[in-house]
Amino acid sequence: MLILFLDNFRGKANGDSMNKQSINKIKVFLMGLQGRFLENSSIFKNIIVTYTAGLKEFKGIGSFEDEKIRYNFNGKTEVLDITNTLNKIANDSENYETVTILYKERGTDIVITGDNKNVKMINTEVKEGPLxxxxxxxxxxxxxxxxxxxxxxxxxxxxxxxxxxxxxxxxxxxxxxxxxxxxxxxxxxxxxxxxxxxxxxxxxxxxxxxxxxxxxxxxxxxxxxxxxxxxxxxxxxxxxxxxxxxxxxxxxxxxxxxxxxxxxxxxxxxxxxxxxxxxxxxxxxxxxxxxxxxxxxxxxxxxxxxxxxxxxxxxxxxxxxxxxxxxxxxxxxxxxxxxxxxxxxxxxxxxxxxxxxxxxxxxxxxxxxxxxxxxxxxxxxxxxxxxxxxxxxxxxxxxxxxxxxxxxxxxxxxxxx
CATH class of the missing domain: 3.40.50.150 (Vaccinia Virus protein VP39)
Structure with a gap:
């Protein structure tokens, strides 16, 4: 049985960060991403996470490296398995007002967006510029x-x-x-x-x-x-x-x-x-x-x-x-x-x-x-x-x-x- 995320979230005392209900919804969607990766990691391209706090944006980028994810966020690069990568993204999300997670596969983009009001996921086929x-x-x-x-x-x-x-x-x-x-x-x-x-x-x-x-x-x-x-x-x-x-x-x-x-x-x-x-x-x-x-x-x-x-x-x-x-x-x-x-x-x-x-x-x-x-x-x-x-x-x-x-x-x- 896969254990994906930790239960202890580090919420901000000022109330600007996402609430626990939104974080839990994000966690459910990330479990789906974990399943996709484990089922067929060969089509994974990268994952891009954008957090916002006020007018500032903070970006995390993960790329494939030997069946793991090379993830860079806030100037720190770690090589993690998919479970720990998504666990980190979920925990970091608690510290910000909004999060956008772009999970890119060959031919498919999956976007998860979350804030205090709503969390949703959109699955779209990739379409490049016009011919x-x-x-x-x-x-x-x-x-x-x-x-x-x-x-x-x-x-x-x-x-x-x-x-x-x-x-x-x-x-x-x-x-x-x-x-x-x-x-x-x-x-x-x-x-x-x-x-x-x-x-x-x-x-x-x-x-x-x-x-x-x-x-x-x-x-x-x-x-x-x-x-x-x-x-x-x-x-x-x-x-x-x-x-x-x-x-x-x-x-x-x-x-x-x-x-x-x-x-x-x-x-x-x-x-x-x-x-x-x-x-x-x-x-x-x-x-x-x-x-x-x-x-x-x-x-x-x-x-x-x-x-x-x-x-x-x-x-x-x-x-x-x-x-x-x-x-x-x-x-x-x-x-x-x-x-x-x-x-x-x-x-x-x-x-x-x-x-x-x-x-x-x-x-x-x-x-x-x-x-x-x-x-x-x-x-x-x-x-x-x-x-x-x-x-x-x-x-x-x-x-x-x-x-x-x-x-x-x-x-x-x-x-x-």
Missing amino acids: VSAKEDDGTSTHGFSETSTLLNRDYYIKADRADALLKEIGIMSKEGKIKNDKIRKYNQIDHYVELLEGVLDSLPKNEIITVLDCGCGKSYLTFVLNYYLTEVKKRKCHFIGIDISEGVIESSKKMAENLGYRNMEFHAIDIKKYRPNKKVHVVISLHACDTATDMAIAMGIKLACDCIIAVPCCQRDILNQYSYQPFKGILKYGILKARMADVLTDGMRSMLLEAKGFNVSVVEYISPLETPKNLMIRALKTSKEKDSVMDEYISLMSSLNVYPALYRFLNEGWEV
Whole structure:
């Protein structure tokens, strides 16, 4: 049982300070803040307390430090746990006429105000300044964008007036708060990415911390976007893990997470086959991982018994170098057609194997083929037990095409996770 506050309050004899009834109401609200912090401290940003006595203001500021609060008030800085921080704020409130407590989380501000007459709490979503399109700028941005690059007439999932810190960090928005003309296409792409995952995200287990593993994360831009959306829009507790073989991109991702204050992220420079998660993984993501790296990520998701696998494949060469099919001999002699057929076979057989492993699979167009021919997204949700009939069909297809796909190989070789 948590004991939050002391019972002995130090009231002023002159009667200008808040009465015990108001202090007790403040204490109740602060207990709620304590619960929020203990439930999910990763989204806490800071706490700002303003006291008044007459015409004077006295300010206390607390920031996160190693699961505690670094709190400065009246020239004194202390590192306290959340219980003692809120206990101090409650006790100090008795010495002043009014108090305003601003508790800031990612995407949410909670304001508690109190005086001798009333104590109230307001919970609001954070909204930054208004969006200014690059089309309305002073001409300093890059112009000449195509029709496919314009801001769309749609209700964006990643709203620029609320996600400005994120969009600035990933280079889509200027320091002045304008979507850059040469990044409008990218802004539309990341928003469509979230749109495609909306239903998937809603199907994930409730009342759990959702762990997302990004395999071959690169600079992790879309993972940062998904983190923002899950945490600040959907209000879901989540944790993100990014792995990549490149130490350079991992250090870059760590710096971005630090700049944004996204403490619910970790990054590791490691080969996917050597990585062993220390917690339940709900979602495995693989975005534009080249060739068999996509297969490694899908195999990881299956082996981890995760709830969802998202893959945007790239550079399918594995089956291209293997397959042959006599009835199509006259067609496959044309190299470009054989390559395109290999793309379809690769992603089709990946989808079949996921179905055989008990996933409900959909293959959708990720972005317009005008942007890139590599525009498919495979979405797989674990819904049932393995399906032997689909596996039999898959094995038969392997034989007909004379192929041994990387995904099947990774699932059946001695690779334990």
